[in-house]
Amino acid sequence: MSAVEGFCLVNGQWSDVIPARDRGLAYGHGIFETIRLSDGKLLMSELHLERLKRGAERLSIPVDSTIVQSYLEMLLSRCPDHGVVKVICTAGEGARGYRTYPQTPPNFIVHWGPPPDYPNHWVTEGISAMVCEQRLASFPRLAGIKHLNRLEQVLARMEWQDQFQEGLMRDNEGHIIEGTMTNLFCFRDGGWLTPSLKSCGVAGVMRQYLMDKLMPAMNCPVRESQLSLESLSGMEELFVCNSIAGIWPVRHIADVGQWKPGKATKAVSSALSENFACFSA
Template identity: 40%
Template sequence: MILINGQPETMLQVADRGLQYGDGLFETIPFRHGHLEYLTEHKERLLRGCERLQIDFNEMAALQRELDIVCKQVSGDGVIKIILTRGSGGRGYKPPKDSIPQRIISFHPLPDYPITHQSGITLQLCSTRLAKNPLLAGIKHLNRLEQVIARNEWDSADIAEGLMLNYDDELIEGTMSNVFLVSDGCLLTPNLSDGGIEGIMRQQVLGLACTLDIPHEIVTLTLDDLYQADEVFVTNSLIRIWPVIALHGTNKKWSHGDITKKIQKALDTAES
């Protein structure tokens, strides 16, 4: 099912700036057991992105009504994706003053990930690097070519996710996930002020760390920190938490450790 500005539609104007320049944002929201998970947090991030890109979006009430329509008409669990573009405009980078943001909502089946991923996955270290860009850091803008190129680096079903560094050799994120390390009992996740997406599940895990009295820090991390970590896991809204047990092409192994299991259990309890 697809709605564009509240109407069943599958075509977008060629002049739309989302198509022309990637001038827009998106959110990917799990729909499980009849409700959208962490919807408030997703909408808040969408609005932060609009502010950052200076998209004049004031139709959140309409967007919510359209989400309600989609949720009532679909059956079973799935994924609802929101795309918000600046709207149509002429040729050239300068946004037209009279552009009207376009709302696109689509429903998709949940990805068919193996259940074994919940107890351990193998990571690929990607050669594609992330550029530093504080202006766009954190938000889910439509320009994801770095991740597209990185994800094209492997085809093996044995590799579940790729890990990405920036050009300063700092560990940032996965191609579709945020990354966490556990070292000496402390939960660590990369500083994303220069790049990367501030994931909704990353936010939930940091909140659970506070609740569970797990020491945690947002810090600059490198490959050395990864290799020396006692536990590693990756997160996003769809996969929740995948423990990492191996790094492809190396002898490096990690255990599905106690802190990872503790956070997984707390997350399952909070969502039940």
């Protein structure tokens, strides 16, 4: 186990390989979480584990959360205090074919990676984004779930190299849904809006934390809404967020508009940093 490669557990054993016949590889039959590790603590770990459990149920994977937690504790007992911890849970080794056998034990991969090295000014001054051509297809049954079928995001990410920091994705009807790796929040007329994820998209843990906990605690109104691309130019402030990077104000979307990091975004960002120091600039 080399420290350069990171620390990796497969079903509670130190290993960095998985069975070649795993259904996660064969079909993407599994879910994952990426969790920020700061000062030895997994941030928002309850929300991550809840989403993992919810996703596993929708994919008929029998996941025991206490097992996942024990693997996480085993990893944390050895890995560095800061970084990113990824959990993958798959439907296990399958016979040939799409059929799922409920008695098949899942495979759990838990590994550590170094902390992100995003520049500070993305937090303070904001990022530049583009609108991707690649669309998100409607898949209501798995909408919100962080499953392993992510070719839409992979193809969208191929649309730029280093000139942008994020790409926004639309559904087939043209509604803005999310960034390739972030969720979007928009401020207008004193309240926050975030795209509805009823038919596609990933319901990020940071999005959930902001909507269900932080913004209500700040008395900031927030609601889900269908957002057209055109409506973005009329927004007063925009930010994208995820549980690794925190909050990035959006200062530019190519062919759409420009913004300055505003007071509403700064208020949310400051409140987040007060609760989680690693998200301060």
